[in-house]
Amino acid sequence: MTTTALPSTDALRQRALDVLARLDAVPAEGRGVRARTPVTGESLLDLATTSPDAADEAVAAAHAAFLSWRAVPAPRRGELVRRLGDLLREHKADLADLVTIEAGKIRSEALGEVQEMIDICDFAVGLSRQLYGRTIASERPGHRLTETWHPLGVVGVISAFNFPAAVWAWNTAVALVCGDTVVWKPSELTPLTALACDRLLARAADESGAPREVHRLLLGDRALGELLADDPRVALVSATGSVRMGRQVGPRVAARFGRTLLELGGNNAAVVAPSADLDLAAPAIVFAAAGTAGQRCTTLRRLIAHEDVADALLDRLTSAYGRLPIGDPFDDATLVGPLITGQAHDAMRHALGTARAEGGKLLAGGGRRLADAAPAAFYAEPAIVRVEGQNGIVREETFAPILYVQTYRTLDEAIELNNAVPQGLSSSVFTRDVGEAELFTSATGSDCGIVNVNIGTSGAEIGGAFGGEKETGGGRESGSDAWRAYMRRSTATVNYSDRLTLAQNVSFL
Ligand code: UN1
Numbered sequence: 001m002t003t004t005a006l007p008s009t010d011a012l013r014q015r016a017l018d019v020l021a022r023l024d025a026v027p028a029e030g031r032g033v034r035a036r037t038p039v040t041g042e043s044l045l046d047l048a049t050t051s052p053d054a055a056d057e058a059v060a061a062a063h064a065a066f067l068s069w070r071a072v073p074a075p076r077r078g079e080l081v082r083r084l085g086d087l088l089r090e091h092k093a094d095l096a097d098l099v100t101i102e103a104g105k106i107r108s109e110a111l112g113e114v115q116e117m118i119d120i121c122d123f124a125v126g127l128s129r130q131l132y133g134r135t136i137a138s139e140r141p142g143h144r145l146t147e148t149w150h151p152l153g154v155v156g157v158i159s160a161f162n163f164p165a166a167v168w169a170w171n172t173a174v175a176l177v178c179g180d181t182v183v184w185k186p187s188e189l190t191p192l193t194a195l196a197c198d199r200l201l202a203r204a205a206d207e208s209g210a211p212r213e214v215h216r217l218l219l220g221d222r223a224l225g226e227l228l229a230d231d232p233r234v235a236l237v238s239a240t241g242s243v244r245m246g247r248q249v250g251p252r253v254a255a256r257f258g259r260t261l262l263e264l265g266g267n268n269a270a271v272v273a274p275s276a277d278l279d280l281a282a283p284a285i286v287f288a289a290a291g292t293a294g295q296r297c298t299t300l301r302r303l304i305a306h307e308d309v310a311d312a313l314l315d316r317l318t319s320a321y322g323r324l325p326i327g328d329p330f331d332d333a334t335l336v337g338p339l340i341t342g343q344a345h346d347a348m349r350h351a352l353g354t355a356r357a358e359g360g361k362l363l364a365g366g367g368r369r370l371a372d373a374a375p376a377a378f379y380a381e382p383a384i385v386r387v388e389g390q391n392g393i394v395r396e397e398t399f400a401p402i403l404y405v406q407t408y409r410t411l412d413e414a415i416e417l418n419n420a421v422p423q424g425l426s427s428s429v430f431t432r433d434v435g436e437a438e439l440f441t442s443a444t445g446s447d448c449g450i451v452n453v454n455i456g457t458s459g460a461e462i463g464g465a466f467g468g469e470k471e472t473g474g475g476r477e478s479g480s481d482a483w484r485a486y487m488r489r490s491t492a493t494v495n496y497s498d499r500l501t502l503a504q505n506v507s508f509l
Helices: 009-022 052-069 074-090 092-103 107-127 166-177 191-208 222-230 243-255 278-294 310-322 342-357 411-419 434-441 482-486
Strands: 032-036 043-048 134-136 143-151 154-158 181-185 215-217 234-240 259-263 268-272 300-306 361-364 383-386 402-408 426-430 450-453 487-495
Touching: 009 043, 009 092, 009 191, 032 191, 043 191, 052 154, 052 181, 052 215, 052 222, 074 092, 074 107, 074 166, 074 191, 092 107, 092 191, 107 166, 154 166, 154 222, 166 181, 166 191, 166 482, 181 222, 191 215, 222 234, 222 243, 234 243, 234 482, 243 259, 268 278, 268 411, 278 300, 278 310, 278 402, 278 426, 300 310, 300 411, 310 361, 310 383, 310 402, 342 361, 342 383, 342 402, 402 411, 411 434, 426 434, 434 450, 482 487
Parallel strands: 154 181, 154 234, 181 215, 234 259, 268 300, 268 426, 300 402, 383 402, 426 450
Antiparallel strands: 032 043, 134 143, 143 487, 361 383
């Protein structure tokens, strides 16, 4: 593994300030939220926390805006999102800079994240003319039965550091065309990216004639998320993060019969069958497991290789891991940037230690890089660990680049292993056998929300519904008909005859 040199914190701060200036989003200094960069591990700026009173006012403003926004025709609401998409195209490199500075993503992945935002805007604009309901055959003469989708209310979006902009865009672009307004509580670790997104949306609102209050931003810690969870004016809480966070948010929102859309942890596996094309599988596995420094909810964490191909595959993987360039995410040659914090690095070390104590064997990586150049930054070598069985640490999602490898003999056994963890987000099979591919994607195959054939577990397109089962939370965001979670269904029966006919042949009077 090679290592690339790092830029200075001053240079990164200046780069962030230049971007914010171009976006007219330079924040006032304040206290409570510290913008920092995992690239050097040092702080960039201190910003003000949103006070509980200001957060309450933000929800009130978003709720008041909802009452008028819901009456704007959906295709006109789409104009706002179209404009947002234009601005994102214009400032793609700017926003990607902030994503790299605050989340540590390599350039290509940061640009990909902004592309994902542009894609969902395009999707949502089209959707603004396709919020289709149904006409249902009524059992009564002279009656019409229809189902219409109406705007829902204020959507509280809680997002994580690892997709500091795209997850907001999935929720916000769709919520806005659905006639909802949004209050966003981003991760405390990525406030500058959030300010930039908020500012671009405010500009899009001004330029398209929409009220600015369709979107409000809250900066601060989890107390603000709790406020959204408890506030009855927030109709839907869409939360992305850990299972621990979901266990707190879910019941609080349910206690007031609010809606949730939960996008929680993944513990994603790839099955590599004997017929797999290893030239295709190996790079797909390396991207899915080591890309984004293992910090995607869709990151590949478990490899289930057939015993006939495991050694050949592991040779390729360990040799690719040995060559991974680690370091400055702004350097085009780098493929692995930093972990987000020292805590993330502690979690990785702890998981590797536990795996070894449980009988696992480290096959590659696991060390720390650049500790001398940047003692406060945490660059980790992506690790491969051979394990026997998947009890203990293998069942947990450690948000770091660790790939646990095990072998199988029959596909049924592989499917059982794929499904035998508490999480259910993404999964893959690498095979050239169509029967195996079909079985893996069938009702008796993978139990995950995302099931891929001959591609890795991460990097979903926005057109499909994104989310997973079991402890992943069950929510679906982004494409397909995920928009329905952001609307309320109204079933209307209209009697256009001059007779009263009761359903189920009931006679009365
Ligand atoms: C996440 O990690 O929270 O499928 C979202 C992917 C991306 C989204 C990941 N499109 O990897």
